Amino acid sequence: MTLDEQAAGEAIGADSVSSERDAGAPRLVITGSLRRAVTxxxxxxESAASIARTxxxxxxxxxxxxxxxxxxxxxxxxTANECAEITELYQAGVSQVEIARKFDRDPGNIWHVLERAGLVGRKP
Structure with missing residues (x-):
């Protein structure tokens, strides 16, 4: 166990996770200490993904x-409106990197929007 995992365990407390449930499936009990640790x-x-892993x-x-x-x-x-605007900007010749800056997003997010719209791989 890493120090970070140990600190996380102390932050959420032993009562945070219940391994039994009426239906027999494990279920997470969200306690106040878990809420505080996450918040x-x-x-x-820290990113939501990193918190989840830890x-x-x-x-x-x-x-x-x-x-x-x-x-x-x-x-x-x-939002749907933002995705539409991203698509319009890209079709108007704005680069994915420039669009990402405008929306304060990672260029990969923009790529996924364009991929769903069938626009990835613009030809020169």
């Missing part, structure tokens, strides 16, 4: 905890 790490700049929970659970706690997400999903 503190996210507000300190605490041994899913990224969906991390995002759910943050949303229910009213914590603003740094990069919420792109």
């Amino acid at each position: 503190d790490r996210y507000e300190a700049g 605490l041994g929970i899913s990224k969906t659970t991390v995002l759910s905890i943050l949303k229910s706690g009213g914590v603003p997400l740094r990069h919420p999903r792109l």
Whole structure:
């Protein structure tokens, strides 16, 4: 166990995870200490994916905890209007990198939007 994993375990407490459920399937019990650990790490700049890996929970659970706690997400999903604007900009000749800067996103996010729209691989 790494020091980070040990600290994470101490932060969420032993009561955070229940391995039994009426239906027999394991289920995560979200305690106040787990909520605090997730929120503190996210507000300190750690990514939701990193928090999930460190605490041994899913990224969906991390995002759910943050949303229910009213914590603003740094990069919420792109809206349909934003995807349409990205597509229009790309078709107008704006590069993926420039579009990514405009939307404060990773260029890979822009590539995925363009891929779904069937526009990746613009010919010169």
